[in-house]
Amino acid sequence: MRRGTVPVRGYAVTRWSRAFVDVVEGRTDIADATGTQRSGSVTESADSRRISKARRYFRDRHVHRLSIRPGQVTASVEGSQLDPFDVILSMRTVDVDTVATLLRSRAGVAEVMSVARGEQPPIVGELLGPTESADVASQCSCPDEAVRCIHVLAVAYEVAAEIDRSPLALFTVMGTDLPSLLDALGNNSDTDSDESAAQGTSGVGDESDGDGSDGDPSTEHETLSAVDFFGTHAPLPPLPRPTRSNPLTDLDGTALRAALRASGVAPGDIAEAVDELGDLYDRLVQE
Structure with missing residues (x-):
């Protein structure tokens, strides 16, 4: 009789959770486009031995009592000693109003509702998730003095698996939730409309010579060529930012x-x- 196969546990199989793991492992700091380490980040990524052992801990379910609360993750991890080690991950939480403002400036508002459908849109993930190792502080009761010990990494992989299951887990990890972001977007929309209306009212006749122009047709043509190239008053789309992929x-x-x-x-x-x-x-x- 053929023995049945045991499903292998996976993590970081989606865009947001992969980015989260990269930050915890320190890979984003090594790949900094400037070629230098950013302030407060680890000096190098966690070594391959720790990563391999942490993956084994995750796969063998050594992580227990995982608790994800706004801005903080706690868990206990079975290790080399009789008593499990206690792990705490503390996030540098996001400011939801700032995220909302950046979403509007990058035309990412339409992406937000797709999160409720279980999707992981790129712009929301970039603005919501951690971007450098310093954004995720870690503590462990084990004697290992490494920045990211095996137990911390194993807990991070459990968090990544939760993000794989539900993108809303990243909201909680980073200290907010979807309703709060939607409220902030609504408030920002009202504020932007009021400011636009005020600017439109105050600008009537201020810089015009009476015929609807600013008095310098050549300058107006240059401005339109640079800012409104297609004549649609729409900003140019951002350059594509391909996500990090792993064929495995x-x-x-x-x-x-x-x-x-x-x-x-x-x-x-x-x-x-x-x-x-x-x-x-x-x-x-x-x-």
């Missing part, structure tokens, strides 16, 4: 697991072999 998680792993089995890897070691391939892929991408 983004693609169907059935063929990979079959190839590993055919190469002689024992069924119980396939998940670990996939993790090792993931570590190798990360090193290739970083180099």
Whole structure:
């Protein structure tokens, strides 16, 4: 009788949770476009041994009593000692009014309602989630003095799995919720309308010579050419920002697991072999 396969636990299979894990592991600091470390960030990403062991802890369900509250995550993790270690992740929470303002400036308001449908739109995720390691402070009762110990990483992977299941988990992690953001967007909309109306009223006749122009047709033409190139009064769209991808998680792993089995890897070691391939892929991408 053929033995049934045990499903492998996964995390960071969606855009938002992948970005969250990258921040906790310190990968975003290494990939800083300036080529230098940002203030307050870890000096290097968590080493591959810690990551591999933390993945095993996650896969083997060593994390217990996970609690996600606004701006803080707590859990206990079974480790090398008899008593479990206590882990706390504290977030630098977002200011919901600032997020709302940035969403409006980047034409991302329409994305917000898609979150309620379980989607993870890119602009909302970029503005809501942490962007550098300093945004996520970690504490663990274990003796390891590393910035991100195995137990902290394992808890972060559990949080990423929750974000995979529901994008609203990221809202809670970062100290807010969807209704608060919708309220802020509504308030900002009213404020912007009032300011636009006030500017339109106060501007009548202030800079005009009476014929509806500013008196300098050449200057007006230059302004329209630069600001309103298409004549639609709409801003140019931002350049595309491709998300970080990992073929080991983004693609169907059935063929990979079959190839590993055919190469002689024992069924119980396939998940670990996939993790090792993931570590190798990360090193290739970083180099």
